[in-house]
Amino acid sequence: MSLEARFWHSRGRFVLDAQLQAPTRAVTVLFGHSGCGKSTLLHCLAGLERAAGRCRLNGTWWQHDERKLFVPTHKRRLGLVFQDARLFEHLSVAANLRYATRRSRAGAAEWNTVVELLGLGPLLRQTAPTLSGGERQRVAIARSLLARPEVLLLDEPLASLDAASKAAILPYLERLTAELAMPMVYVTHSADELVRLGNQVILMEAGRTLEAGPLETMLSRLDLPLAHREDASAVIAAQVQGWDEALHLSILRLGALQLRVPQIRPRVGQPVRLRVRARDVSLTLDPPGRTSILNVLPAQVLETAADSPGQHLVRLRIEDQILLSRISELSQRHLCLQPGMAVFAQVKSVALV
């Protein structure tokens, strides 16, 4: 079950040559620089723009040029969310939502689920102009879900929000991605959103889909641009083992290893995902003596690569997971790191994602 497409499209000097596979129960992020064609690809998926090619959802063709088949947008079971919420300004939140249920005939159970999922109960009587940017986007997402889509396409839904509104809406999006059994395609050029929400990544460059794969793999591939960004990070999975109330620390399990992080409150045994920035991982060949760094993990060097001038990237295996470390070129000359070498990774800080 998935959304699959292969498109060719030209618009003036811009040429789109893209393929996409977006599995169910996953957020597939289209990621790339401004102007690389992310929105164009999303519009082609929605049928808003007519590319040459093919596109099908769960085995049903939406577009198949050889068969002269093209299902218009309004007949595709899709939810679309744009940067601006596009609400009916004179209507209440409830009326905006009811409008979406007219054609889909979504019932009370779906209404309640969607309203609860996006925390809209207290806002139902308000009119659109009285909502904050983040609240408007939550209504826009709810409205698209009440149309009972089989796929959700989101085009930079947080781009027009300030940092505080983004932070407020991200947990709702995370809930959504965990609970919806449909493919979601999410366009962004924010690395934070990519890491928080993505499961699959499609990297785009100059109209082409360069490479695609699971988030953790794509972030840590030294041959791809993600690992060479200033904010390059790895995402690792751990489990809450317990906490130390007095020291305000949580203890996480990473295979046979332990990590100590500033206190988080998930229950014991709960899986957590951590973002570890490459610049926050330093390396040493010998076990460090007394150090303020709480997490010193035995690791194996998998690969090294030159990075920006004076910088070097190292891909490491820790247990069965991958970390990145950014060190100076001078440190690389001192340590002479080679694939297969055993090192100690000193992890200065991690963030829960």
Ligand SMILES: Nc1ncnc2c1ncn2[C@@H]1O[C@H](COP(=O)(O)OP(=O)(O)OP(=O)(O)O)[C@@H](O)[C@H]1O
């Ligand atoms: N309506 C239009 N008419 C002509 N060219 C357009 C139009 N919309 C976009 N383009 C061009 O098509 C190319 C792809 O644009 P697109 O909006 O798909 O990129 P994007 O990756 O989504 O960018 P951003 O992240 O800035 O939204 C760009 O070169 C852009 O200038």
